[in-house]
Amino acid sequence: MKRRSFLKGTIASSILGVAAGAGLLTPQSVLAAWPKAAFEAKTIDDGIQAALGASDVTESGDINIKAPDIAENGAVVPVTISTGMSGVESIAIFIEKNPVPLASSYDLGPNTEGFISCRVKMGKTSDLIAVVKSEGKLYSAKKMIKVTIGGCGG
């Protein structure tokens, strides 16, 4: 079994190598590569460190999380994060009790406002934590969301 998965891994990486060689992966898209480590981190602290490059997080009252108190369906939980801070560089959304806490991270352009809205899956009742990176510093806010039917699994 080990040998088989090893072989699979080699084939996959060689395909990727060919794709990169053929110029299918432009340097730009490599720069903005998907942060694999951040999406494999099992704890929030590791996830924050991997996604945003720091772990010094200050709680802030200037981050507004708009989400339901009770989510009837954990597969679709609408979340809106907004902040009045200036110079917001990134916003990340973590869900504490999910198998992988990091749900998504966003890199904002210079003209982009501190506002993100999306829909996430939640396995069970958990804190949702929004981390905002502004002028090199990290700020966070959290909100408890009760889930009656989980969204991660069958």
Add this chain to the structure above:
Amino acid sequence: MAKKKIRIRAKMKGEVTEVKALMSHPMETGLRKNKKTGEKIPAHFIQDITCEHKGARVLVAHWGVAISKNPYLAFKFTGAAKGDTIKVSWNDNKGESASAEAKIG
């Protein structure tokens, strides 16, 4: 797959442009099992989304499997004018991609 993969609506309110995008994607977590065979359904999800205005990136998003099926994304930015184009594109973990453009109204 004749269905449109991305639907975008961009509207200006004063200085601010609000962009809403709805994508059509299964967003499989890799944790779900096929009820008949008991086999795991492999993960299939969007990893990167890039939103561009006049060639400049206004937003780059990295998503994990915790984003819901048929994802929705909204964001706001300044510095656009009516009639400008906004482009949204995504790549998933299987190497598939899609992109769409819309005019700001």
